[in-house]
Amino acid sequence: xxxxxxxxxxxxxxxxxxxxxxxxxxxxxxxxxxxxxxxxxxxxxxxxxxxxxxxxxxxxxxxxxxxxxxxxxxxxxxxxxxxxxxxxxxxxxxxxxxxxxxxxxxxxxxxxxxxxxxxxxxxxxxxxxxxxxxxxxxxxxxxxxxxxxxxxxxxxxxxxxxxxxxxxxxxxxxxxxxxxxxxxxxxxxxxxxxxxxxxxxxxxxxxxxxxxxxxxxxxxxxxxxxxxxxxxxxxxxxxxxxxxxxxxxxxxxxxxxxxxxxxxxxxxxxxxxxxxxxxxxxxxxxxxxxxxxxxxxxxxxxxxxxxxxxxxxxxxxxxxxxxxxxxxxxxxxxxxxxxxxxxxxxxxxxxxxxxxx
Numbered sequence: 001x002x003x004x005x006x007x008x009x010x011x012x013x014x015x016x017x018x019x020x021x022x023x024x025x026x027x028x029x030x031x032x033x034x035x036x037x038x039x040x041x042x043x044x045x046x047x048x049x050x051x052x053x054x055x056x057x058x059x060x061x062x063x064x065x066x067x068x069x070x071x072x073x074x075x076x077x078x079x080x081x082x083x084x085x086x087x088x089x090x091x092x093x094x095x096x097x098x099x100x101x102x103x104x105x106x107x108x109x110x111x112x113x114x115x116x117x118x119x120x121x122x123x124x125x126x127x128x129x130x131x132x133x134x135x136x137x138x139x140x141x142x143x144x145x146x147x148x149x150x151x152x153x154x155x156x157x158x159x160x161x162x163x164x165x166x167x168x169x170x171x172x173x174x175x176x177x178x179x180x181x182x183x184x185x186x187x188x189x190x191x192x193x194x195x196x197x198x199x200x201x202x203x204x205x206x207x208x209x210x211x212x213x214x215x216x217x218x219x220x221x222x223x224x225x226x227x228x229x230x231x232x233x234x235x236x237x238x239x240x241x242x243x244x245x246x247x248x249x250x251x252x253x254x255x256x257x258x259x260x261x262x263x264x265x266x267x268x269x270x271x272x273x274x275x276x277x278x279x280x281x282x283x284x285x286x287x288x289x290x291x292x293x294x295x296x297x298x299x300x301x302x303x304x305x306x307x308x309x310x311x312x313x314x315x316x317x318x319x320x321x322x323x324x325x326x327x328x329x330x331x332x333x334x335x336x337x338x339x340x341x342x343x344x345x346x347x348x349x350x351x352x353x354x355x356x357x
Contacts, residue, residue, distance in 0.1 A: 004222045004254045007229040012290030020233045024297050030071055030228055031292055032306060034063040034285050037087030039310050040096075041259070043318070044103065048263040052322070053103045054117040059084040061226075061258030062190055064284035066160070067091060068231030069188050069253070073158050073239055078126040080141040080159040082190070083118065085130075088160070092125030096313060100321040108324050112331040134195075135161060135168035138187070142174045145183035145242070156184040156242035158235065164195025166212065167203045175250070179216035184242035186235060187213075187250040190225065192257040193279075197270040213250035225255030226284040229291070255284075329355065 007018045022030070041058040048056045059066060062084065070079060070088035079088055086099060098110070102120040105113030111121065111129075121129035128144075131137050141159030148155050165171050166189065178185045189209050193200050206212060213220030221238075223230040231253050238249035256279035260267050267276075292298035333340065333348045340348075 004224045004252075005230050005234060006224040006227050007233060008227045008287050008291045010287070010290075012287070012292075012294035014229065014291065014294075018230070018233060020229055020236065022229070022232075024295070026071070027292060027295070028297060030067055030232070031285075031288055031298070032310075033067040033071070033087055033091055034228065034288060035306060036090060036310050036313075037063050037067065038285060039307070040086060040314060043314050045259075045263060047318070054105075055263055056103070056118055057084045057262045058259045059087065059257075061256045061279065061284065062192060063087060064228035064288065065188070065190050065225040065231050065253035065255045068228035069158060069160070069186075069235040069251070072232045072235035073156070073186075074243075076126070076153070076155045077239065078128065078141070078144050078155070078157040080128045080137050080144065080157060081130045082137065082160040082162060082165075083130045083132055085160050086118075086120070089120060089122050089125065089127050092122060092127050094120075094122040094125055094127065096317040097320055098122070100317050101324065104321055104324075105327070106321065106324040107327050108321075109327065112327040112335070135165035135170035137161065138165065138168075138170050138174035139177070141187075142178045142183050142185050145178065145185040145248070146181060148184055149181070154243050156186055156239045158186045158188055158239070160188050160190060162195060163189065163191040163193070163200045163203060163209060164198065165189075166209055167195070175213070175216040175248075178248040179213075179218050182218075182245070182247035184245075185248040186238045186242055187248060188235065189250065189252045190255055191252050192225075192255050194257055194261070194267075194271070196261045196265065197267075208252060210250055210252035213248075218248050218250070220250040220252065222252045222254060225253030226279075226282045226287060228284060228288050256282075258283075 007014050041060055044056045045058055047053045066085050066087045070091040099120055101108040103117055119130045138159055141157045145157040191209055208222050210220035210222040221234050223234045234251050238251055258280055333344055
């Protein structure tokens with residue numbers, strides 16, 4: 001296996017040559033973001049099993065690659081997600097209740113329940129809508145970057161995608177355009193080893209996914225995706241290069257999806273549990289906690305308080321969100337036309353009359 005850039009060692013110590021030297025407050029915020037995403041994932045999977053939300057895509061094992069990358073971006077940058085980055089939206093300032101409203105599709109859902117569950121969007125945080133088709137977000141991210149460049153904005157676009165997306169034509173089109181026009185795009189590939197049930201070895205003959213960037217004329221770097229500091233450092237460097245006009249970068253985060261692809265998946269049907277156990281021993285949250293302890297910034301008491309605080313926060317948000325009614329029926333006819341056509345007004349009147357009966 002080709003080596004990946006690594007900062008945090010197994011015992012929690014860091015490589016001083018590569019350590020981004022986060023201040024204590026930022027390091028603790030990074031850990032809180034990772035813990036929030038994991039606890040939220042477990043709670044949302046439980047809600048899905050209880051029929052309280054319709055669908056969910058967990059990110060167990062990928063927290064470092066998601067939170068580390070999101071924290072490396074500036075507020076003016078854009079984030080274009082895959083479909084398992086709730087932690088990135090929360091890093092951008094998305095209120096937890098707004099995220100849950102979108103998962104439940106209620107009256108306070110800004111898209112009025114029209115999206116698939118877990119296709120959340122946060123415009124205030126420059127966080128684009130999630131999209132389920134594999135790889136289609138890549139040209140969108142490059143387009144955002146191209147628009148930034150044309151306008152002279154000093155900003156970048158970070159796009160998340162998985163190893164499976166590198167097998168799509170959209171990946172080629174996006175990478176080629178980004179390379180030719182030097183768009184300020186950071187391609188963050190979460191190589192979690194499985195495109196649902198297809199292993200990465202069946203998708204490419206390349207030694208790494210990062211090396212694919214060379215064919216498009218820009219740099220690619222492979223990092224340990226279970227190491228939040230490694231992801232943060234590589235993404236921050238790529239974003240700085242993008243903003244300064246040096247073009248795109250592909251960051252391959254070598255990580256692992258410890259749980260199911262989604263709430264509709266049973267990974268035991270196609271994965272060896274011994275493989276899962278080997279990756280579980282590299283848990284990114286446990287490694288980051290050892291790093292905080294080495295620095296003298298964490299202990300068992302703070303861990304217990306954080307778990308209680310996050311658990312209570314999620315419980316309050318769920319309770320608040322479940323009290324909100326469904327979207328009004330009238331929302332079926334809004335947000336498409338500035339002037340509603342006569343045929344739609346007739347349909348709305350017919351529906352209203354039917355509901356009254």
